[in-house]
Amino acid sequence: MIVTIDGPAGSGKSTIAQEVARCLGITYLDTGAMYRAVTLLALERGCSLQDEDEVGEVALEMDLRFEAAEDSPSRVFVGARDITEAIRTPSVSQKVSLVAAHPTVRHVLTARQRALAEQGDMVLEGRDTGTVVCPRADLKVFLTASPMERARRRKMQLEAQGVEVSLRTLERELLLRDTHDSSRATAPLRKAKDALEVDTTSLTIAEVVERICTRARALGVSGTEGAGPC
Ligand code: DC
Numbered sequence: 001m002i003v004t005i006d007g008p009a010g011s012g013k014s015t016i017a018q019e020v021a022r023c024l025g026i027t028y029l030d031t032g033a034m035y036r037a038v039t040l041l042a043l044e045r046g047c048s049l050q051d052e053d054e055v056g057e058v059a060l061e062m063d064l065r066f067e068a069a070e071d072s073p074s075r076v077f078v079g080a081r082d083i084t085e086a087i088r089t090p091s092v093s094q095k096v097s098l099v100a101a102h103p104t105v106r107h108v109l110t111a112r113q114r115a116l117a118e119q120g121d122m123v124l125e126g127r128d129t130g131t132v133v134c135p136r137a138d139l140k141v142f143l144t145a146s147p148m149e150r151a152r153r154r155k156m157q158l159e160a161q162g163v164e165v166s167l168r169t170l171e172r173e174l175l176l177r178d179t180h181d182s183s184r185a186t187a188p189l190r191k192a193k194d195a196l197e198v199d200t201t202s203l204t205i206a207e208v209v210e211r212i213c214t215r216a217r218a219l220g221v222s223g224t225e226g227a228g229p230c
Contacts, residue, residue, distance in 0.1 A: 024121075033066075035105070039099045040087050146201045151171035
């Protein structure tokens with residue numbers, strides 16, 4: 001079974017997608033981490049992030065892998081280096097939309113995401129997993145939440161990492177990122193026509209997970225038979 005979960009930053013995607021994967025007993029893939037990894041490496045190499053060829057080259061050469069971790073989401077490695085924390089810093093978060101807008105980067109990462117999804121049952125989380133990466137997924141979900149609630153959630157996440165940012169700044173950054181992600185020419189953030197839309201503003205994580213898992217179980221699909229999910 002392939003489940004895609006898309007939505008804007010702070011809509012609860014990561015927590016919910018991980019929980020849904022755990023509930024259904026299938027693998028979880030954080031596609032945003034892949035765009036973040038390209039951004040981190042490009043910044044470290046001193047690339048101009050506007051330069052599509054240069055950044056595309058970074059994506060193509062990147063030796064990225066996810067490793068399952070106990071009691072936490074999988075860890076992200078480039079070669080032998082663990083970049084799980086490094087890809088979540090504000091400097092990467094502020095630049096990643098620029099990198100994710102390059103068609104060359106998207107082409108390379110979409111191919112890798114499809115190859116991973118072809119290996120077996122999976123929950124993919126991102127912005128275009130239901131529209132572009134796996135348009136034939138068994139279940140597509142689109143999560144939303146009010147901008148204020150999304151900023152509040154991001155603030156709590158950052159505070160847990162010891163980073164203090166005002167709610168107003170975070171809301172502004174989120175809206176800017178939404179605009180970039182929704183207005184780019186290639187694979188913009190968009191709800192798939194047949195996606196189940198869930199507004200998570202006033203729902204608990206458990207309620208959202210339950211809603212998605214109930215729908216998944218009702219579909220009763222297992223395995224990636226036929227023409228394939230992507
Ligand atoms: O979900 P996130 O905040 O980790 O995503 C990081 C960035 O990557 C965000 O700006 C949107 C982009 N992204 C994308 O364009 N397509 C995806 N499938 C996943 C993320």
